[in-house]
Structures are given as structure tokens and as C-alpha cells.
Amino acid sequence: MESNKIDFENSLGPWMGKTVKITEYHLHKAFKEQGLDLTKEQMIVLKKLHDKDGLNQNELAFLVLRDKSSLARLLRKMEQKGYISRSQCKDDKRCNNVFLTQLGKEVFIKTKPIIKKLITTIEKGITKEEKTIIINLLKRIQSNLGEQSQTL
Template sequence: MQLYQFLLYLYFFMEISTENSDFNKTFAPWISITYKMIDGYIADIFLKENIQVTKQQWIILKILYEKQNEIIQNELAFITNRNKASLTRLISVMEKKHLVVRNQSENDARINLICITEKGKELFLKMKPLMLNSIQKIQSGLTQTEINTLIETLLKIQQNIQKQTI
């Protein structure tokens, strides 16, 4: 059973409702369940298309492809909200797949520059329509106003979290 199907099962058969729990009356569990369902849905699409890339690797490819030049590894960690060690492991896996290369800065040996390879560009371009189609399916039935309202609401929540961060 795919992850998103399992989560749907939990949702419908384990009676996740707003009546049983005060916590379920907040947005937090609903965002978490939705996030996991989206992750599972995308992983299933990649698997169906025989694409051996994770969603996190796709995000790195997208950033590098759109940037069209090298990006400092620490900047990439900041942009993707990953710690340095986690990003280093992710980049290492992507290097082994020949999707990215890591170069040392000529000016400062402590700085690594990450660049997408031709293979990485080709894979990104193959995956882009799959991702756009998946997003369209996920958003089906929502008006542009509803989508904009959701984005605005999530941005407010993110700002509230940033204000609380010590």
C-alpha cells in the first residue's frame, strides 16, 4: 500500500476528526497529514516513471537549474532549510548519480560550489512536467482565490513561527 493511500486509510477509518480531540481542531495535524500524503503521492509518481530521485533531490535540481550557475553549498542549505550535514549527504548521493558536481571555490578552499550537470538538467526537464501535472491534480477543485488564500495563510503561520524562534 502506498504511503498516501495508507494515510487516507488512517484519515477515513481511524476517525481522525475535530470532535475527539482539541488538537485536531487546530491546523497542525491537517498540515502534517497533507504534507505526508503529497510526499507519498510524488514518490509514487517517480516510482511509476522509474525515476530514481527523491523529492528532496528534485528540489535541489530545481534550484540549481533555475539559478543557471553555481551556488554556494551553505546558501543551498539555507534556501532548502537543511542543516549542513544533511545537505552534504544529499549532495554526495547526487554526485554519485552524476546529477551535480561540487567544486571548491578558487578564492576560498572552505567554500564548496554546487553545480547541476547536463545529466541533472536532462532529468530535471523530464521531471518538471510530471511535477506540474501532479500539482495540478492535487489542486483540482480549488479556485485561484482559494489557492492564494491558502498560500497567504501558510505565510502568516511561517511568520508567526519565525517570531517565536529563539
């Protein structure tokens, strides 16, 4: 007889989820300790705009894996904080281009040592070979789920 029991403790999902939550906790704590009013999601937007300033909201939504409405809410908060500005696209009045403000650039620069320290902590005791294996396995999981792997 076939069992309907699911072995959660030995499946990947819960372990990946727990790891993400712990990582987000430490990132948020480090931002707060450095006086940064910033969430992980906002930091990702700052990173994408740092890489290519002036993206339109549709491109940005694709890159940060968010739907248009949740991105619009996130950008509104970031605009209120003075991190970004939006201006109407010249060729399509229905969309906005998103730009880093000077404050947004400064905040992003302040995140770099925090991120570097967190990465060092995460990768402590893990060899380059193990890191490569982990990254390749996570890419395969993302592919299995049909997700784009456009992250930091």
C-alpha cells in the same frame, strides 16, 4: 477549571503534516513510475540549481532549508547518482560550488510534467481566490514559526 486537553483534530499542525506526507507519497510514486531515482529533497536541489547553477553549499543550504551537514549528505548521494558535481570555491577552499551535470539537467526536465500533473491534482476544485487565501495563510503560519518561506 482550565482544561489541559489539546484538540488535535481541529488544529492546523496535524492537517498540514498529513497533507505534506500524502503529497510526498504521490510525488515519490510518480517519480518511481517514470523511472526516476529521485527524492523530493533531491528534486528541490535540482530546481534551485536549475534556477541558479553554481551556488555554493552555504547558499544552497539556506535556500533548501537544510543544515550544512544534512545537505552535504544529500549532495553526496546526488553526486554518486551523477546529478551534480562539486568544485572547490576559488576564494574559500572550505566551501564548494555545486553544479548540475547534463544528467541532472535531463532529470530535472523529466520532473516538470510530473510536478505539473501533481499540482493540477492538488488544486482540483480549488478556485484562484481560495488558492490565494490558502497561500497567504500558509505564509502567515511560516512567519509565526519564524521560518523562511523559500520553497519551490
